[in-house]
Amino acid sequence: MALCDLPELTLLLLLLPLLARLSAGDCPCSEAALCRPIRHHPDFEVFIFDVGQKTWKSYDWSQITTVAAFGKYDPELLCYAHSKGARVVLKGDVSLKDIIDPTFRASWIAQKVNLAKTQYMDGINIDIEQEVSCSSPEYEALTALVKETTECFHLEIEGSQVTFDVAWSPKGIDKRCYNYTAIADACDFLFVMSYDEQSQIWSECIAAANAPYNQTLTGYADYIKMGISPKKLVMGVPWYGYDYICLNLSKGDICTIAKVPFRGAPCSDAAGHQVPYKVIMKQVNTSVSGSRWNKDQQAPYYNYKDPAGRFHQVWYDNPQSISLKAAYVKHYGLRGIGMWNANCLDYSDGSLAREQTEEMWGALKPRLG
Numbered sequence: 001m002a003l004c005d006l007p008e009l010t011l012l013l014l015l016l017p018l019l020a021r022l023s024a025g026d027c028p029c030s031e032a033a034l035c036r037p038i039r040h041h042p043d044f045e046v047f048i049f050d051v052g053q054k055t056w057k058s059y060d061w062s063q064i065t066t067v068a069a070f071g072k073y074d075p076e077l078l079c080y081a082h083s084k085g086a087r088v089v090l091k092g093d094v095s096l097k098d099i100i101d102p103t104f105r106a107s108w109i110a111q112k113v114n115l116a117k118t119q120y121m122d123g124i125n126i127d128i129e130q131e132v133s134c135s136s137p138e139y140e141a142l143t144a145l146v147k148e149t150t151e152c153f154h155l156e157i158e159g160s161q162v163t164f165d166v167a168w169s170p171k172g173i174d175k176r177c178y179n180y181t182a183i184a185d186a187c188d189f190l191f192v193m194s195y196d197e198q199s200q201i202w203s204e205c206i207a208a209a210n211a212p213y214n215q216t217l218t219g220y221a222d223y224i225k226m227g228i229s230p231k232k233l234v235m236g237v238p239w240y241g242y243d244y245i246c247l248n249l250s251k252g253d254i255c256t257i258a259k260v261p262f263r264g265a266p267c268s269d270a271a272g273h274q275v276p277y278k279v280i281m282k283q284v285n286t287s288v289s290g291s292r293w294n295k296d297q298q299a300p301y302y303n304y305k306d307p308a309g310r311f312h313q314v315w316y317d318n319p320q321s322i323s324l325k326a327a328y329v330k331h332y333g334l335r336g337i338g339m340w341n342a343n344c345l346d347y348s349d350g351s352l353a354r355e356q357t358e359e360m361w362g363a364l365k366p367r368l369g
């Protein structure tokens with residue numbers, strides 16, 4: 001078995017777990033067939049992130065094509081996903097300083113391929129959100145990492161998928177300078193994180209939507225203008241919002257926020273904290289304002305007062321704002337849609353929770369016409 005181009009030492013290191021697996025033959029699924037990697041390539045991707053526990057049992061499996069497993073490895077999830085024809089992929093995160101060394105890269109990749117094989121998984125989602133400057137060795141090394149990872153996975157695991165997470169825009173967000181076109185060419189597709197779009201606020205320090213409609217679309221237009229095919233882009237939408245404390249809340253619902261700098265910008269969403277959709281849904285009706293719709297940002301928000309008497313403003317995404325973005329996915333022929341993260345909804349038994357959760361999954365489906 002050729003494990004791509006491995007240095008000999010790495011190969012030796014790999015032998016132990018490989019032998020262990022061969023001797024164990026420990027497929028965790030009820031049928032051996034469920035341990036085979038998924039080979040089918042769907043026309044439309046619904047790429048979801050799962051962060052653990054058992055909420056996956058209530059996901060809408062009629063839609064899911066890939067689960068990026070960012071929680072603890074769950075063989076039960078693996079078998080179930082495979083029974084539904086969905087891939088389960090590893091999380092890939094590595095220090096950029098280390099990957100400048102080609103030998104380190106090769107052994108990192110070999111280790112990931114080996115882990116994926118041992119766990120009967122279908123690929124990897126590379127999630128690196130570190131700073132990279134344009135003329136650094138890391139810039140070149142990152143492209144090489146993606147290329148080598150893809151080559152190695154494709155060679156070693158038939159039908160496997162390698163994807164890479166990028167910010168909502170290619171324009172130097174959070175001081176991340178990547179060779180986007182080369183990275184897109186080097187992997188199966190990019191997952192565009194169309195959220196945290198206030199991570200760097202350069203204008204007035206006020207609370208705003210996590211993923212405003214226009215700002216989100218500008219990001220895709222910029223990726224496509226660079227020459228990246230829409231078929232290489234999966235849109236990531238947020239299933240969480242931001243709760244900001246307002247230093248002042250004006251009549252026009254302008255919520256002034258504390259100045260918390262981030263990577264060179266004077267203000268950022270770090271002034272607030274992230275809240276999952278299920279928590280938002282429990283709070284919105286008892287808030288001071290109830291849900292309101294901001295037309296400029298095409299997003300809902302509400303204001304509430306905390307026990308200490310301070311006003312907060314919460315910005316989030318709901319089926320209405322997500323449907324608008326899903327319509328863009330369809331219209332521009334993007335590869336698919338997904339979310340961070342699938343665990344954010346209320347999967348408990350109540351009929352209201354069930355309805356809200358169904359609507360959120362439903363909003364991912366591009367409408368016909």
Ligand SMILES: *[C@@H]1O[C@H](CO)[C@@H](O)[C@H](O)[C@H]1NC(C)=O
Binds near residue numbers: 179181182
């Ligand atoms: C990006 O990578 C491609 C392919 O390796 C290369 O041709 C191109 O010059 C790179 N672009 C930049 C701006 O570094």
Ligand SMILES: *[C@@H]1O[C@H](CO)[C@@H](O)[C@H](O)[C@H]1NC(C)=O
Binds near residue numbers: 249250252
């Ligand atoms: C705070 O909000 C109030 C009420 O809208 C407004 O009258 C006042 O000018 C604001 N103060 C500051 C410092 O922006």
Ligand SMILES: *[C@@H]1O[C@H](CO)[C@@H](O)[C@H](O)[C@H]1NC(C)=O
Binds near residue numbers: 282352
């Ligand atoms: C909140 O209000 C909306 C609209 O009036 C209603 O449909 C929903 O059931 C309410 N949610 C809760 C948790 O009471």
Ligand SMILES: *[C@@H]1O[C@H](CO)[C@@H](O)[C@H](O)[C@H]1NC(C)=O
Binds near residue numbers: 296
């Ligand atoms: C959003 O984009 C549309 C189309 O380009 C434009 O007409 C509209 O004014 C924009 N809205 C905002 C708030 O920027």
